């Protein structure tokens with residue numbers, strides 16, 4: 160990084176280059192073609208790295224059943240981050256009343272009611288219910304990529320309300336799951352170092368809510384259940400997590416009744432690359448024009464130079 164820590168200046172520079180497109184929603188900016196190309200290329204690099212692992216690639220919509228969020232304890236642990244979908248269920252008269260309130264500039268949201276879905280808070284959540292019952296020997300390995308929602312509005316470009324997570328999920332015996340998590344921590348460090356990012360790994364904790372949450376976070380750290388790979392993006396003092404590794408022990412397996420082939424309670428773990436954050440880390444460390452990035456980094460992300468690249472022209476100023 161060549162200038163002092165200044166998240167607002169970084170945000171404005173990204174916007175001036177058309178890399179991000181301000182929408183008026185804090186943490187809800189759009190992505191320009193160059194930003195998106197970097198993000199997709201990094202995701203493809205992850206896929207090439209993991210190609211021999213044989214993960215099943217599954218795709219889910221960015222909404223999950225309300226019951227799933229309730230069951231996994233999300234509202235007990237992270238109510239401050241949850242996003243709930245509401246909609247209109249009324250008839251003609253109620254629709255008129257709704258429209259009149261909107262036109263008058265009055266609040267109208269209390270005329271909506273709760274739907275059966277919530278916004279997906281982590282890409283891995285829809286995976287666990289699939290494996291209720293006995294696993295095959297060796298367990299399962301799944302790859303998912305999804306938009307996730309977290310209610311943490313911020314002007315800081317690395318803290319988004321809606322962003323993408325590329326995750327791998329392992330469901331197997333405790334020994335298998337822990338060995339997999341340890342191997343991936345090493346592997347992800349090497350992958351990010353190969354992109355010339357100054358990464359470090361550390362034990363971490365989730366942002367559990369409230370006073371009770373502080374105890375849960377301390378216990379999570381003590382048991383070394385969560386690790387993060389961090390890199391300075393908007394602050395040298397407080398580096399940003401770009402990849403997280405979570406060992407859930409039997410949290411999801413007990414909720415969904417997942418057992419190993421041998422009949423033991425299964426264990427689960429996931430690792431997630433925050434795709435926007437990796438993109439922002441690359442832009443921060445190598446500059447706002449990917450054509451000027453170090454040759455080794457470019458070679459890893461754009462191995463096929465024949466592939467057309469999106470124009471670097473700024474769509475907001477062209």
Ligand code: ATP
Pocket residue numbers: 281282283309311317318319320322324326365387400401402403404405429430431432433434435436
């Ligand atoms: P869970 O433990 O609930 O399964 P998870 O492990 O899949 O969740 P986190 O560890 O909270 O999810 O986040 C995964 C990655 O997503 C982080 O390492 C980070 O890169 C990215 N991320 C998290 N929050 C944000 C945010 N507000 N904006 C952008 N990226 C984020």
Ligand code: ZN
Pocket residue numbers: 281282283284326405429430431
């Ligand atoms: Zn996860």
